[in-house]
Amino acid sequence: MSAISDETEPSFRLSMLVNDTRYRSLTFQFIALILLIVFMAYLGMNLVQNLATAGLNISYGFLSEPAGYDINQRLIEYDSQSTHRAAAYVGILNTLLVAFLGCLTATVLGVVAGVLRLSGNWLVAKLMAVYVEAFRNVPVLIWILIINTIVITLPAPRAYRGETPDAEMLFGMIAYTNRGIYFPAPVWGSGSLIVVGVFLASIVGIFAYRRYAKNLLYSSGKLLPTFWPSVALFFVPTILAYFVMGRPVTLDYPALQGFNFQGGLQVQRPLIALWLALSVYTGAFIAENVRAGIQAVNKGQSEAAGALGLRPGRIMNLVVLPQALRVIIPPLISQYLNITKNSSLAIAVGYADITATLGGITLNQTGRAIESVLLLMLFYLVISLSISMVMNFYNNSVTLKER
Amino acid sequence: MKTTVFYGTLAAAGLAAGLASAATLDDVKANGTLKCGVTTGLVGFAAPDANGNWEGFDVAVCRAVAAAVLGDPQAVEFVPTTGKTRFTALASGEVDLLARNTTWTFSRDVDLKFTFIGVNYYDGQGFMVRKDLGVSSAKELDGATVCIQTGTTTELNLADYFRANGISYEPVPIETNAEAQQQYLAGACDVYTTDASGLAATRATFEDADAHTLLPEIISKEPLGPLVRHGDNQWGDIVRWTLNALISAEELGVTSTNINEMSGGTNNPEINRLLGTEGELGAMLGLDTDWAKNAILAGGNYGEIFADNIGESTPIGLARGLNAQWTQGGLLYSPPFR
Numbered sequence: 247m248s249a250i251s252d253e254t255e256p257s258f259r260l261s262m263l264v265n266d267t268r269y270r271s272l273t274f275q276f277i278a279l280i281l282l283i284v285f286m287a288y289l290g291m292n293l294v295q296n297l298a299t300a301g302l303n304i305s306y307g308f309l310s311e312p313a314g315y316d317i318n319q320r321l322i323e324y325d326s327q328s329t330h331r332a333a334a335y336v337g338i339l340n341t342l343l344v345a346f347l348g349c350l351t352a353t354v355l356g357v358v359a360g361v362l363r364l365s366g367n368w369l370v371a372k373l374m375a376v377y378v379e380a381f382r383n384v385p386v387l388i389w390i391l392i393i394n395t396i397v398i399t400l401p402a403p404r405a406y407r408g409e410t411p412d413a414e415m416l417f418g419m420i421a422y423t424n425r426g427i428y429f430p431a432p433v434w435g436s437g438s439l440i441v442v443g444v445f446l447a448s449i450v451g452i453f454a455y456r457r458y459a460k461n462l463l464y465s466s467g468k469l470l471p472t473f474w475p476s477v478a479l480f481f482v483p484t485i486l487a488y489f490v491m492g493r494p495v496t497l498d499y500p501a502l503q504g505f506n507f508q509g510g511l512q513v514q515r516p517l518i519a520l521w522l523a524l525s526v527y528t529g530a531f532i533a534e535n536v537r538a539g540i541q542a543v544n545k546g547q548s549e550a551a552g553a554l555g556l557r558p559g560r561i562m563n564l565v566v567l568p569q570a571l572r573v574i575i576p577p578l579i580s581q582y583l584n585i586t587k588n589s590s591l592a593i594a595v596g597y598a599d600i601t602a603t604l605g606g607i608t609l610n611q612t613g614r615a616i617e618s619v620l621l622l623m624l625f626y627l628v629i630s631l632s633i634s635m636v637m638n639f640y641n642n643s644v645t646l647k648e649r
Numbered sequence: 650m651k652t653t654v655f656y657g658t659l660a661a662a663g664l665a666a667g668l669a670s671a672a673t674l675d676d677v678k679a680n681g682t683l684k685c686g687v688t689t690g691l692v693g694f695a696a697p698d699a700n701g702n703w704e705g706f707d708v709a710v711c712r713a714v715a716a717a718v719l720g721d722p723q724a725v726e727f728v729p730t731t732g733k734t735r736f737t738a739l740a741s742g743e744v745d746l747l748a749r750n751t752t753w754t755f756s757r758d759v760d761l762k763f764t765f766i767g768v769n770y771y772d773g774q775g776f777m778v779r780k781d782l783g784v785s786s787a788k789e790l791d792g793a794t795v796c797i798q799t800g801t802t803t804e805l806n807l808a809d810y811f812r813a814n815g816i817s818y819e820p821v822p823i824e825t826n827a828e829a830q831q832q833y834l835a836g837a838c839d840v841y842t843t844d845a846s847g848l849a850a851t852r853a854t855f856e857d858a859d860a861h862t863l864l865p866e867i868i869s870k871e872p873l874g875p876l877v878r879h880g881d882n883q884w885g886d887i888v889r890w891t892l893n894a895l896i897s898a899e900e901l902g903v904t905s906t907n908i909n910e911m912s913g914g915t916n917n918p919e920i921n922r923l924l925g926t927e928g929e930l931g932a933m934l935g936l937d938t939d940w941a942k943n944a945i946l947a948g949g950n951y952g953e954i955f956a957d958n959i960g961e962s963t964p965i966g967l968a969r970g971l972n973a974q975w976t977q978g979g980l981l982y983s984p985p986f987r
Contacts, residue, residue, distance in 0.1 A: 300740055301762050301879065314805045316820045326808035402836030404782075424837045425794055425819075504792040505782075505839050506819065515837065516821075593799065596821045596832075606733065607799055607822070613761040615737050 293616070308612040309334070315607050317598045319514055330608045337603030338625065344520050344599065345586040345629075351525035352585060353578075356532025361562065363537050374533065381530035386588050389527050394519035394595040400424045406502050421500050421507050426514035428500035428507045435494035444487040452479045516597035520589065528585050535577045539570035571644045579637040583630050590626075600625055673745050673877070673884035674935060677718055682726045685711035686744035689729040691826065693850055693958050693965040694750050703727045706958040707748040710769055710875050710892060713944040714746060717891045717936060722947035732801055736761055739878060746888055748875040750844075752802045762879040766889035769874055769951075771971040771980050773867035774806050775845035777852060780862050782839060787866040791816040796829045796838035798822075803843050806869040826851060844871050850965045887934050894941040896983040897923060898950035900974050905949040912942050923986045930986060941986075951981065 263273045297303060309331040316326050321339040324332050363374035381389065401413035403423045415421045421428040459470040488495065500510030543566050551565040592599035593606055601622065609618040677683050687695035687707055695705040703711075703725075712722040728744050739747045740762070750772075751757070753765040776787050784790060787810070797804045799822035811818050821838050823829040830851055833841040841848065845867060852858050875892065877885050898904070901920050903911055912924045921927035925938035934940065948954050955972065959965040973979025 296741075302740070314808055316804070316808045316811075316818070318820050318822075326812055398832065398835040398837050404836070424835060505790075506792055506794060508792070593822065593824055596823055598822065602799070602822060607804065610732055610799075610801070611805065613736050613757065615733075 297616075304617060305614075306617055308608075308614050308617070311612075313608065314611065317603060318596070319517060319598055330604075330612065333608055334600065334604040334621070337598060337600035340597065340603075341586070341589055341592075341599040341601075342629070344517060344524065344589050344592070344597065345582075347521050348524040348528065348585040348589065349582050351521070352528040352532055352581070355525055355529030356581075357536050359529060359533035360536025360540065363533060364540055378530045378533050381526050382534070386523060386527045387591050387594060390520060390523040390591055390594050393523045393526075394515070397515050397519050398424045403502060403506050406507075415500075419497070419499050421502075421510075423507065424515060425506065426512050427518065428509075429511040429513070430497040430499045431509070431511040433496045433498050435496060437491040437494040440491055441484060441487045441495060445484040448479050448483045451483075452476045455479065516592070516595045519595045520592050520597045524585050524588055528581050528588075531581050531584075532578060535574050535581065536570070538577075539572075539574035540566055542573045543569045568644075572646060575637065575641040575644060579634055579641070582633050582637065586629055586633060587626060673881050674718065674887065677745055681719065682724045683711065683715040683718065683746065684726045684728055684744045685714075686728045686730045686735055686738050686747040686749055687711065688749050689731055689825075691750070691847070691850075693963065695727075695748070704958070706770065706954060707750060707875075709948040709954040709958065710748045710895075711746065712947040713895055714888055714891045716943040716947035717894075717940040718887065720937065720943055722943075732799075736763070739763065739876065742878075745884070746875060746877055750873040751876060753872045753874050753876075754802065757876075763876045764879055764885045765874050765876045766885055767874050767892045768872040768980075769892060770846065770872075772844040772846050772871035772873055774803050774842060774869040774871060775848050775867050776864040777833070777841045777848045777861055778839060778864060780860055784864065787864045787868065788814055788816065790818060790840060792818065793839040794819040794821060794837070795840045795842055796821045796823055796833050798826065798829055798843050799824060801843070802869070802871065807842055810868045830854070844873075846959070846965075846967055849967055850959075853964050853966055883935060887936065890934065891941070891944045893983040894923060894944050894986075895951040895954065896974075896981050897986060898941075898945045899952040899981075900976065900983065903945060903950060904953060905946055908942060908945055912939070919986055928987075 263269050294304075310329050312327050313330045313333040314326055315333070317324060317333065317336050319340055320336050321343065322332075322336060324336050359374045359377055362370050363378065365371045365374075400422050401424065403421075403425065405412040406415070406421065406423075413423075419430045455475060456472055459472050462468055462470060498509050500507040500512070502508075547565055547569065548561050551561040556564065589599055590601040590605075593602040596602075604618055604625075605622045609615055612618075685708075687703065687705075690696040691705070693705055695703060695707040697703050708725075708727070711725050711727070715725045716722040728738060730738050730744070730747070730749060735747055735749050735751065736757070738744050747763075748769075750770065752772075753768065757763055758765055776790070778784050778790075790811075795807065795818045797807055797820055804820065804822070807818075807820070818840075821832065823832060826843070826847065829841055829843070832838055834855070841851070843851075845863065848863055852861050852863070855861060875888060877888055897919075898908075901917065901923065903920060903923070908924070911920055912926060914926050915921060918927060922930055924942045925931055925940070929938075931938040931940045937943075949957065952974075955969065956962060959967045961968060969977070969979060971980050973981065975982040
């Protein structure tokens with residue numbers, strides 16, 4: 247602003263807005279902006295006008311009315327008498343859950359596949375190439391349907407019934423059916439808080455130990471073993487506390503009752519199908535990002551590290567990956583956004599995400615299409631921008647710091 | 650000044666749009682085709698055949714209206730709509746008439762500003778289960794996993810029914826009938842619920858149809874009918890009386906085979922009024938005198954349309970049941986043509 251006002255002082259003529267190259271672009275951008283605003287205003291007024299002609303209005307009152315339908319996966323309290331707003335919240339949480347799980351597994355899969363695709367082992371490299379090409383080049387909806395079809399071929403709950411059932415529970419505690427997988431759920435008895443506390447403390451302990459070992463290495467060059475002590479710290483104190491407290495944590499096993507398994511922790515088929523499909527599909531893209539990132543690191547870096555006597559694993563972890571992250575993170579952001587947005591395909595397998603609840607059933611039952619779709623757009627916009635923001639913060643923290 | 654002109658233009662455009670939407674009949678005549686919203690494909694009700702010609706029970710209503718208004722049952726442009734898009738398509742004027750087995754409900758009629766012009770199929774929601782589950786009543790379905798077609802009135806009925814009976818269930822929402830069929834057959838759900846006519850049609854396509862049974866409970870009333878926008882009563886009347894003409898024709902024994910003979914004049918004044926040889930009923934609607942004759946010629950009377958598309962001789966194999974004439978113990982009852 248100040249730069250412009252400086253220059254307008256002496257002899258600013260209106261014609262300079264077009265003729266002077268300093269202002270011309272601004273002038274045209276301003277005109278374009280006005281045109282855009284007029285166009286959007288026209289669309290908006292057209293909508294309002296036509297709604298008024300049809301005797302309709304824009305109203306969000308329906309959000310406070312009872313939804314009247316049930317949802318299979320609920321992370322919060324919800325029944326058919328809850329409001330449409332509550333149904334939307336259930337959908338939002340389901341979307342966030344599958345997006346979070348998907349991002350997590352896709353990243354792990356992608357990094358592993360990307361690194362292995364550069365492996366010197368011919369077979370491993372080719373296998374990973376096949377994975378990447380097969381999953382990247384088939385639409386994600388097809389993968390969702392394929393994986394859903396695979397999950398559906400698992401035994402139905404009735405296969406577990408009878409004297410000589412067709413299917414048996416894994417280790418006697420995990421039931422895998424075509425409606426979902428049932429795990430034993432922990433039941434927290436009295437005193438279990440202490441066990442959890444010890445567990446959390448041992449996690450902190452692991453980090454503290456590793457930090458101590460690192461500092462010791464940097465200051466004195468003495469290398470302490472970290473892997474086995476970490477493992478020991480992870481298990482031993484918690485198990486000791488568990489027995490000392492008289493085994494307060496018990497497991498609730500799933501059991502077949504009526505039509506379905508009851509009890510335990512249930513991961514439903516729609517979630518499994520959607521989660522796996524999104525992970526393997528996006529994982530293939532992330533693998534390519536990772537490969538690009540690694541190959542962007544100058545070969546001299548790993549050769550130099552090798553010359554210093556580092557082993558291949560350490561070269562990758564200490565030298566190559568930290569530098570590769572700078573190249574990997576920006577495209578990774580858009581892959582995370584893709585997972586979140588692709589999760590709206592959930593209804594294909596009956597997963598109750600926000601598009602299925604607010605943008606599907608609620609929209610249909612209330613007929614409030616414009617209102618619901620506007621809300622949906624707003625939700626996805628907010629979520630995508632939030633993911634973008636968080637990842638950009640992370641990106642800034644790993645970019646090259648110029649000194 | 651300029652803004653005044655701008656608003657003036659906008660207002661004029663809005664007014665013109667208002668006027669245009671008020672006279673659907675003129676629009677249809679000007680276009681020479683009737684834009685009719687149907688399903689994306691439900692065999693028996695509306696689906697394209699091997700040659701791409703739409704046929705079915707709902708399609709027949711569209712063709713009858715086109716024949717009544719334009720004199721040509723083929724002058725229909727079919728617009729496939731999903732459960733989600735159907736109401737927007739009608740409200741926005743994308744279609745002139747929606748014949749898409751849509752349940753007539755209070756809120757759709759009043760709140761969404763549509764006019765249901767009658768009922769062309771009386772349906773109700775039922776349950777289908779495998780026989781080997783040993784279930785004989787819907788009240789024994791506590792804890793069952795239920796496949797539902799989402800975006801329909803069925804999921805509300807289902808929630809209400811289970812709640813009223815104090816039993817629980819796991820819903821599996823599914824978009825289309827085809828997917829529901831696949832999941833149900835794979836055992837991913839114990840029960841499939843939708844309109845009883847749909848269940849019968851679906852069960853008929855199973856390889857082991859005998860291993861499945863429909864439970865006796867019908868848990869809802871689903872009067873399915875064509876609908877138009879609020880605000881154009883003339884158009885609403887045309888569609889309503891076209892449907893009534895089809896129903897009356899069956900009651901009066903007018904069929905597509907004897908209609909030419911009957912339109913020469915009969916001893917029954919009501920038939921004469923219906924077919925336009927007596928009275929001015931067509932002119933009152935703003936149509937030709939032989940509007941009803943054309944409508945009946947398009948696909949036959951109600952009974953013929955039913956028998957050709959979803960009747961007992963078709964793979965769908967539905968009995969007339971509630972959809973018989975009132976004289977036969979059903980609910981079809983057209984007001985008189987006079």
